[in-house]
Amino acid sequence: MKKLTRHHKQERHQALIEEIEKNPFSTDEELAQRFNVSVSTIRLDRSNLGIPELRERTRAVAHEAYDTLKSLEEQEVIGLLTELKVGQMGRSAMLIEENMVLDKARVARGHHLFAQANSLAIALVDAEAAVTGSVDLKFLRPVHLGETVIAYGKVIKRKGNKYWVDIKAQVNQEDVLIGHWILFGFKAEINL
Amino acid sequence: MKKLTRHHKQERHQALIEEIEKNPFSTDEELAQRFNVSVSTIRLDRSNLGIPELRERTRAVAHEAYDTLKSLEEQEVIGLLTELKVGQMGRSAMLIEENMVLDKARVARGHHLFAQANSLAIALVDAEAAVTGSVDLKFLRPVHLGETVIAYGKVIKRKGNKYWVDIKAQVNQEDVLIGHWILFGFKAEINL
DNA sequence: CTATAATTAGTACCAGGTCACAAAATTAGA
DNA sequence: TCTAATTTTGTGACCTGGTACTAATTATAG
Numbered sequence: 001m002k003k004l005t006r007h008h009k010q011e012r013h014q015a016l017i018e019e020i021e022k023n024p025f026s027t028d029e030e031l032a033q034r035f036n037v038s039v040s041t042i043r044l045d046r047s048n049l050g051i052p053e054l055r056e057r058t059r060a061v062a063h064e065a066y067d068t069l070k071s072l073e074e075q076e077v078i079g080l081l082t083e084l085k086v087g088q089m090g091r092s093a094m095l096i097e098e099n100m101v102l103d104k105a106r107v108a109r110g111h112h113l114f115a116q117a118n119s120l121a122i123a124l125v126d127a128e129a130a131v132t133g134s135v136d137l138k139f140l141r142p143v144h145l146g147e148t149v150i151a152y153g154k155v156i157k158r159k160g161n162k163y164w165v166d167i168k169a170q171v172n173q174e175d176v177l178i179g180h181w182i183l184f185g186f187k188a189e190i191n192l
Numbered sequence: 193m194k195k196l197t198r199h200h201k202q203e204r205h206q207a208l209i210e211e212i213e214k215n216p217f218s219t220d221e222e223l224a225q226r227f228n229v230s231v232s233t234i235r236l237d238r239s240n241l242g243i244p245e246l247r248e249r250t251r252a253v254a255h256e257a258y259d260t261l262k263s264l265e266e267q268e269v270i271g272l273l274t275e276l277k278v279g280q281m282g283r284s285a286m287l288i289e290e291n292m293v294l295d296k297a298r299v300a301r302g303h304h305l306f307a308q309a310n311s312l313a314i315a316l317v318d319a320e321a322a323v324t325g326s327v328d329l330k331f332l333r334p335v336h337l338g339e340t341v342i343a344y345g346k347v348i349k350r351k352g353n354k355y356w357v358d359i360k361a362q363v364n365q366e367d368v369l370i371g372h373w374i375l376f377g378f379k380a381e382i383n384l
Numbered sequence: 385c386t387a388t389a390a391t392t393a394g395t396a397c398c399a400g401g402t403c404a405c406a407a408a409a410t411t412a413g414a
Numbered sequence: 415t416c417t418a419a420t421t422t423t424g425t426g427a428c429c430t431g432g433t434a435c436t437a438a439t440t441a442t443a444g
Contacts, residue, residue: 065258110306110324236392
């Protein structure tokens with residue numbers, strides 16, 4: 001049982017790229033074992049391929065993911081809020097990025113568009129917090145990678161803490177989503 | 193201008209915790225400067241407070257965020273798919289976690305519930321890829337942190353590549369969301 | 385003024401590397 | 415088959431951001 005992977009530098013390089021892509025947290029030592037070569041070889045390979053060391057990779061992943069999570073999950077409004085008259089109307093913009101599209105089609109997943117529209121609807125409600133009651137919406141056409149979706153929201157009626165909101169999302173003036181929301185605001189902010 | 197922050201150990205500790213919470217990527221040296229004390233002091237503080245070193249913190253953030261992103265954004269199905277008969281019916285479960293709830297209310301944001309239901313609907317479509325056409329749904333009651341949502345999906349009609357799917361989501365047998373989806377399946381075009 | 389708490393300094397060691405260079409092993413070309 | 419080129423391995427010095435520990439220096443309260 002000798003080293004099987006000899007002089008297959010090309011192949012190893014390719015495999016190395018994939019391996020690190022798949023698991024960016026491998027040390028050179030682990031990689032050396034996996035590929036049946038010495039640590040030196042791995043280092044040389046990485047150097048040739050311009051793949052940074054484990055710590056750099058970890059740092060990159062951490063920073064990127066940290067920012068993404070901060071802005072994606074801790075954000076109350078999804079998309080960039082460009083205009084807002086609470087209780088009246090608002091507008092938000094969202095660029096469709098790599099991580100929002102389905103692998104196969106290059107089309108934005110429905111829940112991202114929904115999230116933008118839904119969070120705009122919530123932002124329009126004049127209360128400390130709001131929950132979505134019911135939604136009736138239509139996706140009119142798929143949205144592709146790289147397109148910017150502008151969502152327009154309008155409060156069309158209010159009765160106490162119950163709000164009726166219309167949302168329309170467009171790409172280049174073309175409608176991609178329209179929907180009617182019914183939301184409930186609570187802990188009305190008018191008690192300070 | 194002498195060191196102002198002396199013997200305010202307690203206060204510094206508190207501030208240190210907050211600082212690291214806010215920016216987990218600070219080195220001891222940076223922290224020492226910020227707090228106007230020596231690196232030794234920072235190390236001692238961290239040790240007392242049980243705060244691990246920069247690399248550990250970075251590693252933790254990277255791993256956690258990596259997993260989260262992998263499972264949240266690269267996952268085609270949101271929630272855990274527990275049963276699936278493509279073209280017929282399916283079921284998925286999702287635990288409501290900290291990052292899914294609104295800050296103020298401890299209630300899951302609508303788009304997470306939508307995402308679970310929507311991805312289940314898509315999974316049911318017997319095609320390489322599917323896009324959501326229209327949706328009519330109701331959120332029947334808010335879902336709270338820690339609750340597990342089980343979504344049930346059923347294909348009720350199919351005509352060519354057009355699918356009618358009903359989704360119902362429950363927490364402890366209690367309906368929290370019901371909706372009707374209309375989706376279109378298609379063959380992913382492989383364009384190089 | 386002294387005892388005690390808080391802070392600072394200094395040492396040896398570690399992981400997971402970098403870089404530069406030398407040497408051995410393997411393979412291919414003639 | 416011999417040789418040259420390619421590929422792999424090894425070595426030693428150095429780097430960062432620490433740990434763990436000891437010892438010295440300052441404050442500060444009583």
